[in-house]
Amino acid sequence: MVLKPVEGSVRLISSLFVLLLQPAVVAAEPGPVVAEAVAEAPTPAAETVAEAPAPAGLLLPKTTPLVIAIDKELGSKISQTGETFPIRLVNAVLVDGVEVLPAGITGQGEVVHAKKAGLAGAAGELVLAARYLEHNGRRIELRSFRFVEAGEASLGKGQDNTGVSNITTAVAGPIGFFIGGGNTNVVPGTIANAKTRNDELFERPAQAETAPAGTPEPQVENREELP
């Protein structure tokens, strides 16, 4: 009988805990409900996938990142807009374990914009594009050319001396106008990134055709994140 008040308070505390925990339990409930809905709903899509024939070849999806090298000296001072230049694939591209694009295949890029460095500290500018790679007489179109950046520096432009020029002009007068900017120079072998423009389907080699059923979907093993 003496313990009754204590028992009452214990019950009260435990009921408070239950009340406090209730929202968490309720919040956790939608998980299984959603899972059930997903499990029940998409039967037509699942049937479609099951009925679709397995891809006969190896699919290299569009926007697959590639590592390429520029095989010609280019620069904001020496290059002209519209000029083309040779490129080369640096890393082989594998789909589902099969090499579809070997390292060393060549192609072409284009100078989209080139401007020499100028007075008043203006930096030289160079904008390039990767157009295509060629393999067995077939053109693999490319897009999204990017220089590999080192910090804030990029080969897309030279040393920008605009700030120095402006300060010199403010301090020493028009002499600041005659401070030039730097040109950018791309040496042969410079590494850059590009992506495939289109989905490309390659024939599966005879050995790969004999692979057991249930082979996983083609996986591009060259996938890297572009900076």
Place this chain on the structure above:
Amino acid sequence: MKKLLAAAMIAAAAPVALIAAAPAAMAEEMAEGEFKIPTPPPGKGQILFYRTGGISGAALGCAVFDVGAEDKLSSLGAGKYFVLVSDPGPRSFTVKSLETKDALTLEIEEGETQFVRCKIKTGFLSGRADIGPSTEKEFRAKHKNPKLVDAEDMSDAVRQANYPG
């Protein structure tokens, strides 16, 4: 007994309160720390034009035009930016000032954002606007507090992309 109950409630509620407060604090930190660049609409690419702040040439605008067009796309004041949504492909831009003009051609790619920086450089009588290719790293490093160009300084197409609704 009341003290015991109060202590029990505080003890039980504390973890819940901490868990509920933590995500909000993290979200605020991210929102404050990094400017979010919008993604281009499907099938389109975009260019982010920006101009850093500074005293030199602060009174001059950097009006950006399509090459050959008479109407400007927008005009960049010091510390301002705007986003131009565009069809993929090459596109040329020019900036004009009293003494000279400068041009830049870019290859716009679907689903991607490119960056163009405008600067006002020294001229004989007045500053000269100069545009050049830039990168997201440079934009984030040199443009700490980007502010969108005022709506009245944009063409209709640019305004719709930057001030939707």
